[in-house]
Amino acid sequence: MTAALEKLRKVALRLLQAVPTVxxxxxxxxxxxxxxxxxxxxxxxxxxxxxxxxxxxxxTMGLDQxxxxxxxxYLKDLAQGNLGMAISTGQPVTAExxxxxxxxxxxTLGALVLSFLIAVPLGVLAxxxxxxxxxHLCRFLVTAGVSLPTFFTGxxxxxxxxxxxxxxxxxxxRLDLMFLPPEPITGFLTIDAIIAGDWEVLRAALAQxxxxxxxxxxxxxxxxxxxxRAAMLQAIASEFVRTARAAGxxxxxxxxxxxxxxxxxxxxxxxxxxxxxxLGANVLVEKVFAWPGIGSFAVEALVVSDYAAVQGFVLSxxxxxxxxxxxxxxxxxxxxxxxxxxx
Amino acid sequence: xxxxxTTVSNTEIAPRSSLWRHLRHVVSENPVTGVxxxxxxxxxxxxxxxxxxxxxxxxxxxxxxxxQSPSAAHWxxxxxxxxDVFSRVVVATRLDLLISVSAVAISFVLGSVMxxxxxxxxxxTDRITGRLVDTIMAFPLFVLAMGIVxxxxxxxxxxxxxxxxxxxxxxxxxxxxxxxIRRNAxxxxxxxxxxxxxxxxxxxxxxxxxxxxxxxxxxxxMGWAILNAAGLSFIGLGVQPPAPEWGIMVAEGANFIISGExxxxxFPGLALMLAVFTFNLIGDGLRDLVDxxxxx
Numbered sequence: 001m002t003a004a005l006e007k008l009r010k011v012a013l014r015l016l017q018a019v020p021t022v023x024x025x026x027x028x029x030x031x032x033x034x035x036x037x038x039x040x041x042x043x044x045x046x047x048x049x050x051x052x053x054x055x056x057x058x059x060t061m062g063l064d065q066x067x068x069x070x071x072x073x074y075l076k077d078l079a080q081g082n083l084g085m086a087i088s089t090g091q092p093v094t095a096e097x098x099x100x101x102x103x104x105x106x107x108t109l110g111a112l113v114l115s116f117l118i119a120v121p122l123g124v125l126a127x128x129x130x131x132x133x134x135x136h137l138c139r140f141l142v143t144a145g146v147s148l149p150t151f152f153t154g155x156x157x158x159x160x161x162x163x164x165x166x167x168x169x170x171x172x173x174r175l176d177l178m179f180l181p182p183e184p185i186t187g188f189l190t191i192d193a194i195i196a197g198d199w200e201v202l203r204a205a206l207a208q209x210x211x212x213x214x215x216x217x218x219x220x221x222x223x224x225x226x227x228x229r230a231a232m233l234q235a236i237a238s239e240f241v242r243t244a245r246a247a248g249x250x251x252x253x254x255x256x257x258x259x260x261x262x263x264x265x266x267x268x269x270x271x272x273x274x275x276x277x278x279l280g281a282n283v284l285v286e287k288v289f290a291w292p293g294i295g296s297f298a299v300e301a302l303v304v305s306d307y308a309a310v311q312g313f314v315l316s317x318x319x320x321x322x323x324x325x326x327x328x329x330x331x332x333x334x335x336x337x338x339x340x341x342x343x
Numbered sequence: 344x345x346x347x348x349t350t351v352s353n354t355e356i357a358p359r360s361s362l363w364r365h366l367r368h369v370v371s372e373n374p375v376t377g378v379x380x381x382x383x384x385x386x387x388x389x390x391x392x393x394x395x396x397x398x399x400x401x402x403x404x405x406x407x408x409x410x411q412s413p414s415a416a417h418w419x420x421x422x423x424x425x426x427d428v429f430s431r432v433v434v435a436t437r438l439d440l441l442i443s444v445s446a447v448a449i450s451f452v453l454g455s456v457m458x459x460x461x462x463x464x465x466x467x468t469d470r471i472t473g474r475l476v477d478t479i480m481a482f483p484l485f486v487l488a489m490g491i492v493x494x495x496x497x498x499x500x501x502x503x504x505x506x507x508x509x510x511x512x513x514x515x516x517x518x519x520x521x522x523x524i525r526r527n528a529x530x531x532x533x534x535x536x537x538x539x540x541x542x543x544x545x546x547x548x549x550x551x552x553x554x555x556x557x558x559x560x561x562x563x564x565m566g567w568a569i570l571n572a573a574g575l576s577f578i579g580l581g582v583q584p585p586a587p588e589w590g591i592m593v594a595e596g597a598n599f600i601i602s603g604e605x606x607x608x609x610f611p612g613l614a615l616m617l618a619v620f621t622f623n624l625i626g627d628g629l630r631d632l633v634d635x636x637x638x639x
Binding site: 156 | 477478481483484490491494495566570573580590594597600601602603605608609612620623
């Protein structure tokens with residue numbers, strides 16, 4: 001079997017493995033919608049409802065049927081993209097989530113890219129120069145970074161850069177009210193501004209994006225740097241690096257081509273945990289910076305006990321998490337030089 | 344595999360006095376761990392005696408002018424209702440630690456029982472445990488906790504249960520791994536030959552030996568549990584005002600940070616950070632104690 005075919009087979013297999021995971025997520029989300037405190041029918045009928053109208057709501061919501069039947073109709077609704085109505089805004093939950101998703105993705109992906117750009121070189125430098133100042137810096141950042149509550153870092157940064165130094169704009173959403181948002185094409189303000197060629201708006205959007213991104217990046221930096229350092233140390237101590245050295249290759253070549261490329265693989269696999277952290281921390285950061293993403297939507301919904309909105313949020317975050325993990329695994333299969341070689 | 348099990352059992356039968364020597368050695372080699380234990384002792388004292396030590400009642404309003412910056416009378420300043428921030432930060436220790444200790448205790452007990460069965464018996468126990476753990480881990484954990492609290496009701500107990508559920512996978516996986524490498528160790532076979540029942544072998548002979556690595560996990564997990572609980576109350580779940588709790592204090596102070604009243608956020612935030620930091624340092628220190636090879 002050729003290497004390309006082997007890789008394709010592995011990717012297909014990995015996609016299949018996601019099916020039970022998604023099913024598990026759907027079951028948990030369904031159970032969460034049924035676990036409302038008290039009687040859901042009475043809750044949705046409102047405070048003023050009498051016994052008859054509660055029965056009416058129970059029938060229309062299908063709550064009088066058996067649990068498996070209710071699960072089937074839940075799946076049917078989901079297949080049509082129907083997550084119910086958000087009480088707080090009066091809009092369908094699906095539409096609300098779709099509108100707000102780009103804002104969250106822009107923040108999350110920006111933070112991931114930023115923390116990668118800092119953490120990977122930091123981890124590599126710390127591993128190649130053990131017990132120097134950079135190693136100590138890395139160790140300090142790793143321990144301090146995981147201890148930092150994101151909402152606290154966000155507020156501290158806001159105090160320093162907005163109140164004291166006045167470098168950052170007011171922490172109010174994605175774009176200062178003075179600017180008109182660009183034509184929405186991707187939904188990412190920065191990319192839309194580039195497409196529209198509107199450099200003023202790009203600058204303003206980046207200024208709003210800076211603090212929340214840094215806050216989130218500080219949080220994800222620690223696990224990535226820790227993993228990179230550990231993986232790099234292991235790769236440097238391995239036999240193939242010793243062989244490469246003994247063969248007289250230059251130090252740089254040994255580090256980059258042999259050690260670093262192999263060290264990246266374990267880093268990529270442990271990214272799942274980082275995604276879990278970043279999607280959770282995202283909610284807190286959005287609340288701190290009044291960022292109009294799905295996290296702050298969920299927080300607002302929580303305050304007014306808008307269950308449909310919260311369940312829709314949990315479901316979409318879980319599906320996003322599965323998708324990100326799948327993407328990483330597929331990339332891993334594609335870049336791993338060992339896959340398909342032994343076949 | 345055999346060499347691994349023998350090294351494990353060698354350290355396990357080491358006499359207690361050498362453990363103390365080892366502990367002293369670790370603390371003297373890495374004084375940070377010693378500092379971490381002192382900080383831990385301080386947090387315990389504050390949690391137990393906090394309400395008797397503070398100068399003001401944490402709920403009493405108008406102890407001084409509202410929104411006053413730190414001074415000799417109010418070390419951490421006062422909040423918008425004139426409550427003393429120092430007293431509130433100190434008294435909050437008990438609630439924060441109580442939430443995270445109970446959550447970690449629940450997930451430790453449930454997770455290790457599940458993991459022990461899965462690792463020792465395998466078969467359907469292993470499959471069910473594995474499926475459950477995988478399903479929990481399929482969610483971004485903080486988001487799952489939000490969903491659980493939203494569905495089950497907005498109370499402090501539900502914060503504890505939600506935090507316990509999202510921590511369960513770590514204990515179940517660890518217990519399973521630690522039990523399955525010891526399943527056929529020499530002392531286990533000896534215990535079995537001596538006529539002990541399977542359950543007795545599992546919980547009387549294997550489980551106690553998995554405790555050292557589990558302790559490391561508990562310590563590292565405590566910090567994470569505190570962060571999670573504080574995060575949940577920061578977004579308005581669980582603890583309700585005016586109860587003093589670090590997360591909710593930061594949330595209340597957040598409205599004042601853009602007008603420059605920094606002490607409302609910084610002090611409870613620092614207390615939270617210090618608590619998490621302490622548990623992480625202790626975890627790293629315990630890891631050095633238990634398994635010098637896994638040092639990073």
